Amino acid sequence: MDLMIRRALRSDREVAARLLTAQLLEHHLPADAGGVARGIELAMAAPGTAWLLMALREGEAVGVFLANEIVSVEQAGLVLWVEELYVVPSARRRGVARGILNFVAEEARQRGIVAIELEVVPGQEAAFALYRAMGFVDVARKRMKWQM
Numbered sequence: 553m554d555l556m557i558r559r560a561l562r563s564d565r566e567v568a569a570r571l572l573t574a575q576l577l578e579h580h581l582p583a584d585a586g587g588v589a590r591g592i593e594l595a596m597a598a599p600g601t602a603w604l605l606m607a608l609r610e611g612e613a614v615g616v617f618l619a620n621e622i623v624s625v626e627q628a629g630l631v632l633w634v635e636e637l638y639v640v641p642s643a644r645r646r647g648v649a650r651g652i653l654n655f656v657a658e659e660a661r662q663r664g665i666v667a668i669e670l671e672v673v674p675g676q677e678a679a680f681a682l683y684r685a686m687g688f689v690d691v692a693r694k695r696m697k698w699q700m
Contacts, residue, residue, distance in 0.1 A: 555614075555648060557655040560596065560604040564613070568592050568604065571616040575638035579673050591618070603632070603659075607639070607652050614643035617652050619668075627667045632660050634670035645678070653686055671695060 560568050569588050576583035595602040595618060607615030618636040623629075639648045660668060670688070672679045 554609070555651045556608045557605055557617075557652055558608070559599070560592075560606050560616075562596065564606050565589070565592055565596075567613045568606065568616050571613060571638050571640065572618065572636055574640070575616070575636050578638075603656070605652065605655070607648050609643065609648070613640075615639040615648045615652055617656065619656070621663075621665065624667070629666035630664060632656070632665050632668045634668060637670070649679075649682055650686070653682075 569585070569592055572588050572592070573583045573585065576588070592604065595604040601621045603617065603619040603621075605617040606613055607617070616636065616638050617634070619632050619634045621630050622633050624631040637649060637652060639652075656668065668688075669691070670683070672683065
């Protein structure tokens with residue numbers, strides 16, 4: 553079964569919303585339908601800096617990826633911040649996340665991105681194992697936010 557990774561199309565909005573909502577709910581985060589839809593619209597409106605990708609197997613969406621390019625003086629260039637990487641439970645441990653990350657890495661290299669950064673929810677041991685196997689390293693930081 554071949555895996556196809558591609559940029560999300562306008563026609564993917566509903567399925568992307570469904571998958572991103574599932575991701576939020578799985579991590580016990582607020583999953584406001586309007587907020588998810590707004591995020592998808594913003595990502596689609598900024599295809600140069602926002603990456604909204606779909607992973608499909610046999611024409612069925614099995615994964616979604618959302619990231620943003622940011623300027624980093626620490627990294628001396630563009631960094632891709634991964635906001636979401638979600639694979640539907642029935643497709644896990646079948647190479648979907650690895651396929652998405654390989655696709656992203658190749659695209660990132662071509663665009664001159666110097667690093668890919670992400671965070672992992674504690675307890676997601678399979679995710680930690682995958683990221684470490686692909687070359688990600690732990691960064692000793694504490695994420696904070698200022699809600700506007």
